[in-house]
Amino acid sequence: MATSDIEPGSSQRLDKDTRETLVRVVRHALLLTWAFVVFFPLYWLASMSLKPPGEANQLPPDWIFLPTVYNYLQLIQDGEFVAAFANSLLMVGTSVVLVLLIGVPAAYVLSRWDIPMERDILVWILSSRMLPPIAVVLPFFIIFRAFNLFDTRIGMVIMYISINLSLVVWVMKAFFDGIPETLEEAARVDGATQFQGFLKVVLPAAKPGIFSVAIISFIFAWIELLFGLVLTSFEAVPVTLFVYSFIGSRSIEWSMLAAASTAMILPVAIFLIAVNKYLAAGLSFGVVIKE
Missing domain, CATH: 1.20.5 (Single alpha-helices involved in coiled-coils or other helix-helix interfaces)
Incomplete structure (x- = not known):
């Protein structure tokens, strides 16, 4: 051509x-x-x-090896690890439920009602996250000692709530601000009360935000170490503190540390997989943005 x-x-x-x-x-x-x-x-x-204790920290590492579950069997047989893992599941799960029950309605009130000094209140709520944990752990230790909350599961639940409450309030207020009030007005015209409109109209529309703050709150509480190190000693020890115990002053049990860390990651991964479809559905269909 x-x-x-x-x-x-x-x-x-x-x-x-x-x-x-x-x-x-x-x-x-x-x-x-x-x-x-x-x-x-x-x-x-x-x-x-999945490597034997003697091979876990070899350099250069063995890329091809025969895996073993020896380290996980050691963890399962260790009663302290099982107790710490159960403690974290109970305390973190309870704190996430309670922080949502407290923070979501508070964010809705701040979004929908005209409250005097609303901006100052929001800044005050956010200020609870501004200080580094090392600066507030000692006052919390003194308060917990005074109210017999030291080394108790209730005390750690309160601590986790205080860590995540500001996050829930700020994120959920932004979601509620993006949901038009005309939806609630239409529900009230049909005979619904304001509380029914909140439950049946606003909450389903804010589902992506609720699952998002639930995931973040779970992760922040699950990985917390400093407060567990200072505010617990035996009864309410979280799993992070048990994992930290494999780091000694003279040596590190690398294989057990890796096994405990992997086991610690699993609940977070399972939680993310479980709520992922709800997040996707909510992001696709559940949000109406104000114009």
Whole structure:
């Protein structure tokens, strides 16, 4: 075919298709690289937990090895780990439920009602997260001692609530601000009370925010170490403190540390997988943004 027979725009289309293909390739390469950076530490941790104690910290590591569940069996047989794991599940789960019961209605009130000094109240709520934990742990220790809350599950639940309450209030207020009040007005026209409108109209529309703050609150409470280190000693020890016990002053039990850390990650992963479909459904259908 002669050069003159080629359409003038064909080379431009070819260049455009080439650029789009190149952009897709680069985008996928970047995503794969980022996924590798994110997941490689998790793979390293899981592989260490499946190695015998003598091989966990070998350098260079054995990339091909015969996995063993010896470390996990040791954890299961350790009554202190089982008790600490159960403590964390009970305390963190209870704190997430309570912080939602307290924070979601509070955010709704701040969003819908005209409250004097509302901005000052929001700043005061946020101020509970401004100070670093090391600055407030000693006052909490004195208060817990005075009210017999030291080394109690109730005390740790209160502590976890205080950690996450400001997050719940601020995030949920933003979600409630994005839901038009006309939906509630329509519900009241149909005979619903304001409380019924809140339960049946506003909460379903704010479902993505509720699941989001529930996940974040669970993670923040689950990984907390400092308060558990200072405010517990035996009865209410969280699993993070037990994991930390594998780091000694002279040596580190790498294989047991990896196994305990992997076991500690599992509830978070299960929780994320369980609520992921609700998050996706809520983000797709449940939110109406104010214009």
